[in-house]
Amino acid sequence: MKASGSEALRAAYPFASRMHGVQSSVIRDLLKFAQRPGIISLAGGLPSPFTFDVEGIQQATDEVLAHQPARALQYGLTDGQPALKQELARLTSSRGAAVTEDSLVVTTGSQQGIDLIARLLIDPGDVVVVERPAYLAALQTFALAQASLRTIDSDASGACVEQIDAVLDAAQAAGHSVKLIYVVANFANPSGATLTRERRLHLLQAAVARRVFVLEDDPYGELRSFGASVPPLIALASEVPGAADWCGYLSTLSKIVAPGFRLGWLALPPAVRDQAVICKQGMDLHSSTFAQEVAARYLATGRLEARLPSIRAAYRERNEALAAALDRHLGSRIEYNRPEGGMFLWARLNDPVDASEVLQHAIEEGMIFVPGSAFYADAPDHSTLRLSFATPAADELDAAVQRLVRALDRSLRRGG
């Protein structure tokens, strides 16, 4: 198959209007630099390979193929394999949210969970409220849904939910239908912030009062390094009359078992869950039964619970190492809030530079990060940057920050 003149043709193809506003992720595009020899990447959100329990996954696969090969290799149910849903209900309940298997939909990673909710709820022009800054891949998905984005600020305590009412009022006054509030409540990507219990309750109250669905995306909740955990929104919903009907929970095995399974899950109120299953039928029939059955078997062994303390300890060590390196090498030239867990530290440069320009020098110095401007649905702050401490070891994090300092100095010499 040969096709000619792709550039000329791009305009000629009758692409749908949703494709006009969607661009490739700058993070995924940055990953090609991450593979260069000698580069230390603080850009990606890739879990460190030491978290992969290869032996346990091998054993689980052996057992599945020995005892249930046809179940793992055949078509499956759209909402997910019963064995996996049982484990995911248990896992979700262990986080304080007592969900039933009937409320779950297994998704092809949490990305599909976001896309699924967007397709369920959003007509072009409908309003989605996100934090500023917000998870980049969610912004992409909402762009694909042709949503009209509104933002609320985020600080060290997470989304400033007291801004919600004003944002919703303004959107509704402008004739928009407000459909969804999307939040990452634990160690948010990119801000690293954790939403306080008070703010979670406030958010639920607003959701019920305004009849707007809230989706909590919780990929990192198990990776708490410091402090006490705060219950998920669907757990706190029992304290706010009516709230259980207006919130959903999304999580993933990517950060605690392996991204390669590409398995996430949604816990939803019944009517939303039923529609989600119908929508997912048309999207991919179901997620990989092979991956689901292996993951189910793995989770049933209890090996995850046994490993989580050491995974948490490793991320905590890196979290501390990155903060120490920033303090040591940059001092007052940088401001940041110390994340209580997860993989990301969000920082603001006090030097008069644009982080995108610093990145160009940083690549030459041998490190990469993601300029913070990529994470803003509106009014980007060009002095911000997202530093991931998930993948490099502690000494590499220190070396990376030293390289960042050199890149910063070069940017300043070039005139900011």
Add this chain to the structure above:
Amino acid sequence: MKASGSEALRAAYPFASRMHGVQSSVIRDLLKFAQRPGIISLAGGLPSPFTFDVEGIQQATDEVLAHQPARALQYGLTDGQPALKQELARLTSSRGAAVTEDSLVVTTGSQQGIDLIARLLIDPGDVVVVERPAYLAALQTFALAQASLRTIDSDASGACVEQIDAVLDAAQAAGHSVKLIYVVANFANPSGATLTRERRLHLLQAAVARRVFVLEDDPYGELRSFGASVPPLIALASEVPGAADWCGYLSTLSKIVAPGFRLGWLALPPAVRDQAVICKQGMDLHSSTFAQEVAARYLATGRLEARLPSIRAAYRERNEALAAALDRHLGSRIEYNRPEGGMFLWARLNDPVDASEVLQHAIEEGMIFVPGSAFYADAPDHSTLRLSFATPAADELDAAVQRLVRALDRSLRRGG
């Protein structure tokens, strides 16, 4: 999490307008009957478990986890794992279409391939041309895309492509933008028909002349029971100037390796492929790398090619057994075209009955099939039915047809 009064709330949730016209698949809903003890199912399109090379898949998994665990368990590239794309390019080329790895996008089953193309091209109200009857799950996906469907008839030689011009003229005269022609060219689901070479060329000419993209969905091409294969549209495109820019090819590992991997692939012209990758980022980032690496390793062993002859022979035996049973037990009470391969036989009852009503009796008699009306985008023919010979053994197919006769007789006694 408790939610109250789901029925009352269903109307209250502000679902997107795309959800109003989408229903759960009757086939997936029928599957619950397939699991009843004693039922012989001619309803599903499930490959027979004997086609699963459990030993080969176990070996491939062992090798992947022993040698490349981090690659199989980590995040991957949106367009697919390079090792799998290499194998899929080879497989596609062996079907007569010399594609490059650069033209491929790995999808979460062919269902996601259909959804991906729909999202790339279709704004609400845009026209998609399908066969009548057409693949049910594709109709669902086009409904989700809010496409306006137009149909062309299908006969024993596949889609009646000479109707295309009139259909496109009428749609354009009505002010619609015609975006896509979707066709299953080999042993179509549900019609079993294979599109002739002449019709394939005619279709490509129409696509170029009208600047409408043609997607060929080819899940069954390797399962030819009789006769000589016809090249895929993207192979024949070299004979029609400009056609390479206006057609794409979709296939899947579900019918030849295992549905449980949930892996399909698209071969696309460059500009369409680039947009498809951007769209897929927002949909699920990528398909399971674990499944992809295992499938790649499996395909690289050559075991598939060694097994295909016996898989084809088994389906041929069932194809013949079903036809013989229909001839033996129903004779002139049924009409059908003998499929040259694949999994489905499409039939029309000459008795004055509705196949949906016959199904109710058939369930009681201990067999199920899919009433043909489910496969029509317009003007359903209620005397049609789809019989799958993929799963039952030859003697079960004979028993199922005897039960179908009893169900038919009961329907007639009840007054048709």
